Amino acid sequence: MTHLEITQDEPAEATDGVWLTCIECGEHFPPFEGIRYTCDECGGLLEVRYADLPTFEDFGDDESAFHGGVWRYSDALPFDEGVSLPEGNTPLHDVPRLEDEIGVERLRVKHEGMNPTGSFKDRGMTVGVRVAQEIGVDRLACASTGNTSAALSAYGSRAGLEVLVLLPAGKVAAGKIAQASLHGARILEVDGNFDRCLDIVKDLADRGEAYLLNSLNPFRLEGQKTIALEIMEQFRAEEGQFPDRIVLPVGNAGNTAALYKAFRELETTGAIDENQIPKITGVQAAGSAPLVEAIEEGWDHIERWDDVETKATAIRIGNPVNAPKALPGVRETGGTAVAVSDEEITDAQRSLAEEGVGVEPASAASIAGLRTLRAEGVVGDDEQVVCLTTGHLLKDPDAAAEAGTDPEPVPADTDDVLEHLRS
Numbered sequence: 378m379t380h381l382e383i384t385q386d387e388p389a390e391a392t393d394g395v396w397l398t399c400i401e402c403g404e405h406f407p408p409f410e411g412i413r414y415t416c417d418e419c420g421g422l423l424e425v426r427y428a429d430l431p432t433f434e435d436f437g438d439d440e441s442a443f444h445g446g447v448w449r450y451s452d453a454l455p456f457d458e459g460v461s462l463p464e465g466n467t468p469l470h471d472v473p474r475l476e477d478e479i480g481v482e483r484l485r486v487k488h489e490g491m492n493p494t495g496s497f498k499d500r501g502m503t504v505g506v507r508v509a510q511e512i513g514v515d516r517l518a519c520a521s522t523g524n525t526s527a528a529l530s531a532y533g534s535r536a537g538l539e540v541l542v543l544l545p546a547g548k549v550a551a552g553k554i555a556q557a558s559l560h561g562a563r564i565l566e567v568d569g570n571f572d573r574c575l576d577i578v579k580d581l582a583d584r585g586e587a588y589l590l591n592s593l594n595p596f597r598l599e600g601q602k603t604i605a606l607e608i609m610e611q612f613r614a615e616e617g618q619f620p621d622r623i624v625l626p627v628g629n630a631g632n633t634a635a636l637y638k639a640f641r642e643l644e645t646t647g648a649i650d651e652n653q654i655p656k657i658t659g660v661q662a663a664g665s666a667p668l669v670e671a672i673e674e675g676w677d678h679i680e681r682w683d684d685v686e687t688k689a690t691a692i693r694i695g696n697p698v699n700a701p702k703a704l705p706g707v708r709e710t711g712g713t714a715v716a717v718s719d720e721e722i723t724d725a726q727r728s729l730a731e732e733g734v735g736v737e738p739a740s741a742a743s744i745a746g747l748r749t750l751r752a753e754g755v756v757g758d759d760e761q762v763v764c765l766t767t768g769h770l771l772k773d774p775d776a777a778a779e780a781g782t783d784p785e786p787v788p789a790d791t792d793d794v795l796e797h798l799r800s
């Protein structure tokens with residue numbers, strides 16, 4: 378039994394209408410007293426709960442508020458403001474050629490690469506670092522395939538806090554390491570994959586050595602929830618209805634969990650009906666697809682993959698810690714999960730680039746997954762779809778250069794240049 382249904386009955390543990398609930402046993406905990414990432418009683422994942430939940434009208438509709446990003450949604454967050462760069466309010470692109478080629482009624486791309494450090498992680502960090510300040514910690518830490526470390530380094534540094542990041546050696550794209558480095562994080566390169574890095578960070582956090590800001594921390598997901606709120610508002614404003622389906626890349630499954638929570642909260646307040654919840658559709662790289670395996674096998678848990686490999690290094694993850702939240706999210710919304718090859722990811726990255734949308738490989742998995750599901754007839758030609766692209770092209774310059782065209786050396790002379798162009 379899980380306790381994913383949102384209740385607003387305020388328990389004694391609440392502070393200002395906010396508390397934590399275990400999704401497995403239903404135990405409640407105070408939000409900012411003591412540090413916990415999972416349930417003290419059963420080890421289950423925790424969710425942030427609120428006595429008052431907003432509807433769309435509560436977010437306000439004036440132009441300045443609409444461009445306010447994550448904190449415009451403060452009624453759905455534990456604080457009114459936080460350490461902000463600012464983040465959110467990312468574009469929802471038209472991609473007409475892809476829409477025609479894939480053959481759906483409407484296709485939009487929500488480009489989270491346009492956040493301040495170039496990925497959706499900023500939405501989570503603005504809230505997570507605010508909570509760290511509330512609790513009063515000195516050192517923040519994360520395991521990372523790159524983007525989490527870039528975001529934590531920027532937000533932690535802005536907050537004046539020490540940042541420690543553990544990265545799988547040799548498996549993190551250059552742009553991301555450069556970000557963590559320049560923002561002043563202490564970077565440890567671990568001789569092991571991301572999942573081992575996270576095991577170690579969890580141990581460090583349990584020993585009181587650092588405050589963990591991976592998506593196991595339920596407050597991170599509150600910030601990432603705003604992706605769903607923005608998509609719903611932007612899509613309805615432009616298309617007159619909510620999307621039928623949201624397709625997203627899956628790594629640690631934080632976004633999948635966060636989107637599902639946003640939809641459950643909107644349904645609880647009556648802002649949307651159950652049948653207006655978009656189908657959450659996850660995409661993983663074939664070499665790193667434990668969540669797809671669990672969906673295909675009908676399991677209520679994932680089996681950890683110890684050996685994972687993909688050129689989409691951001692989603693090179695074999696033990697998605699948010700699976701207990703994400704699996705019901707996929708199933709209860711009528712979504713699905715699909716694996717795609719690295720070649721399909723690169724093709725999708727090129728197709729997005731042709732539309733002017735520059736993304737890192739993991740992000741392109743959403744388009745690759747949609748292509749596969751449409752070809753298989755799982756996605757219908759009448760569907761209105763949003764694909765989430767999670768990180769910017771410049772995060773992984775090596776992958777971009779490999780997927781793109783090579784520079785051609787020419788002499789520094791106009792006639793030679795013309796001759797070269799004609800040859």
Ligand SMILES: Cc1ncc(COP(=O)(O)O)c(C=O)c1O
Nearest residue numbers: 627628629630631632691767768
């Ligand atoms: C660019 C990018 N896309 C997708 C993901 C997967 O997101 P999630 O862990 O929320 O499933 C990550 C990190 O995990 C990422 O960095």
Ligand SMILES: N[C@@H](CCOP(=O)(O)O)C(=O)O
Nearest residue numbers: 521522523524525591592629
């Ligand atoms: N892709 C992630 C992996 C860690 O995910 P998190 O959301 O649990 O922090 C990264 O960029 O490190």
